[in-house]
Each structure stands twice: as structure tokens, then as C-alpha cells.
Amino acid sequence: MLEVEAKAYLPEPERVMTSIIELGGREIYFTVQRDTYYRHPSRDFAVTDEALRIREEEGRSFITYKGPKLDLQTKSREELEVPLVDPQDLGMLLLRLGFEPVAVVEKRRRGYLVGTLEVTIDEVKGLGYFLEVEAKNCDDLEEGKERVLGLMDTLGLDRLERRSYLELLLERGDE
Amino acid sequence: MLEVEAKAYLPEPERVMTSIIELGGREIYFTVQRDTYYRHPSRDFAVTDEALRIREEEGRSFITYKGPKLDLQTKSREELEVPLVDPQDLGMLLLRLGFEPVAVVEKRRRGYLVGTLEVTIDEVKGLGYFLEVEAKNCDDLEEGKERVLGLMDTLGLDRLERRSYLELLLERGDE
Numbered sequence: 199m200l201e202v203e204a205k206a207y208l209p210e211p212e213r214v215m216t217s218i219i220e221l222g223g224r225e226i227y228f229t230v231q232r233d234t235y236y237r238h239p240s241r242d243f244a245v246t247d248e249a250l251r252i253r254e255e256e257g258r259s260f261i262t263y264k265g266p267k268l269d270l271q272t273k274s275r276e277e278l279e280v281p282l283v284d285p286q287d288l289g290m291l292l293l294r295l296g297f298e299p300v301a302v303v304e305k306r307r308r309g310y311l312v313g314t315l316e317v318t319i320d321e322v323k324g325l326g327y328f329l330e331v332e333a334k335n336c337d338d339l340e341e342g343k344e345r346v347l348g349l350m351d352t353l354g355l356d357r358l359e360r361r362s363y364l365e366l367l368l369e370r371g372d373e
Numbered sequence: 374m375l376e377v378e379a380k381a382y383l384p385e386p387e388r389v390m391t392s393i394i395e396l397g398g399r400e401i402y403f404t405v406q407r408d409t410y411y412r413h414p415s416r417d418f419a420v421t422d423e424a425l426r427i428r429e430e431e432g433r434s435f436i437t438y439k440g441p442k443l444d445l446q447t448k449s450r451e452e453l454e455v456p457l458v459d460p461q462d463l464g465m466l467l468l469r470l471g472f473e474p475v476a477v478v479e480k481r482r483r484g485y486l487v488g489t490l491e492v493t494i495d496e497v498k499g500l501g502y503f504l505e506v507e508a509k510n511c512d513d514l515e516e517g518k519e520r521v522l523g524l525m526d527t528l529g530l531d532r533l534e535r536r537s538y539l540e541l542l543l544e545r546g547d548e
Contacts, residue, residue: 295425
């Protein structure tokens, strides 16, 4: 089974939120996430296509390792998420081991269900609004892509973005 | 304030436990600890005098970083201990980041209070019995050493050991 997803810039969030409701979509959650990404002391995660982050979300926290993507088509990768009691102290421990924070991604995330598609609207600090559409448990890539891109089209969104928020923030910092 | 401590091999644990009670000592705790020590992916902890371990103890668990010793006389060092929810999964995450387990130290630890001195008797898997005496909050090193070594002497223990259990286990493995 595949997960097919696409992300696009969202210049008019209010208009699109209204459209989603008009299409029969319903809001299923709202959350605030603060992700601190770390640099490895001796590996270049940008080269190895890995990531390490501490997420703080609504009083809970996790440390997450993401392995390299497993193929070129999808975003499939190992994701190992471990709950934490004390994210600040674990961050300090990572510093002592030579890890360094490279960027903090802060976002307000709103989740919707539109038919069988999951839609996420993120307001990312320093980057603006984005909309993501995801078709879960597809058995056909082309059919999944058609549905995902079809909804993007219906919502009038054409500036697709394949880079992660972390990549976008780091590239912005380089400018 | 100083913490003065010494450790010695304990060839006759039963006899010494009896002596401690005869000296007015009382048992204050018993615990079982399982410590997994990790090798850093790009630093030799043996050279930098650091350590990283995950401790599992009576259903609780911690990850602990120990910094280099701060002077030659005492064992003073930074110790950053962070509670964990899921030690196995965090161990797996360390593996993904290139850390490797180097040794597991398993011990049954019994703590006593003898006057103002803390006495610990450890039964360490693969190494045998050890006794540690510690004088906390000393304001005079010589006076602390005298009290600590005085009790060692009273208990008939003369094989002092400065190496950690981890060092002893690793050296034994090299033989």
C-alpha cells in the first residue's frame, strides 16, 4: 500500500479553508508543534538523507530519527519515534555528545478530512502557509496522484513544493 | 564541599555485612541496576574521559552522560541524567545514529549508612563483590580520606580499586 502526498504554497488560507468546508471537509484536529532539528557530530544528514529532531507538542515530546528515503517515488522511510519525559534535558545531553541544533520548525497545524483524503494546513513560522494533501493506503500510485492533484487543482493551488520545511528554512538562511 | 570515596574488592561479603551491622550500620536500600554503556560514533570516550549509558532500575530508566573528571584528586564530573519512558527504543535510536553498545554492567546494590559514611556493597555480574565508602559534604579532603580509609581498614579491606566497573569489564574482555 502507498501513501501519496503533495504539498503546495497557500497564499490565501482563509479562502481555501472556506472552500474545504464547502467541499464537505471537516476539521479533525488542531495542534502546535515545535521541532528542533539536530546536526550529527560526524555525519552530514543532508548527504545521508537522515534527520534527528525533538518535537514538543501540546505538553508531550518525542525524539524522532528518520532514515534515508527508501525509493525515489515516495517519501517512505524508517521513522523511529520515542516518547520523552524531559525534552530540554535530552537536548542538553545531545549537545554534550556533539550534536548541534540546526533549525527550529514551529508550526500551527490544522487537520481536515475531505472525503477519503487527509488535508493539513500548516502555518510555519518564517515560511508562511502550506497545504498538504495525502491519500493513505492507495493500491495504485497513478490513481492516488490523480486524486491528490485533483483536489489541489480544485482548491486553485499550483505552486507545489517537494522540499521539507527544514530544507526551506535552511535554504532561506543561506540567502 | 567534597565527596570523598574509595572502592575495594570484597572477597568475603557475608563477613563484612555482619561487621557493618555490628558497627551500628543500617541497610537503607537494595536495588538492581542494568547499565548499557555506548561507544560514540566519532569520539573515543576512553580518551575523552566521558561516558554514555542507559540505566534500567526497578522499572525506571535513565540516559546519563558523564563528562570528563574535573581534577585529578576527586571523581567530580558533570553528570547529566535524563529520565526515559522507553529505554529499548531509545537504545535503537542510538544505534541508528552510529552509537554502539560496548558493555552491560549488571549489579545488585545494597546501601548502608555507617555513622555519617555511606557504604555500598555491589555484586557485579562477571566481576564479583565490591564495597564503596563515601563521605559526603566534606570540607577537608585529608579528614575525609582518613575517615573513608579508616572504615576500609576496620573492615579488613586492603585491595583498593580506582577503575570503574566498565573499565574492569572492558580490560577483562581484552585478556
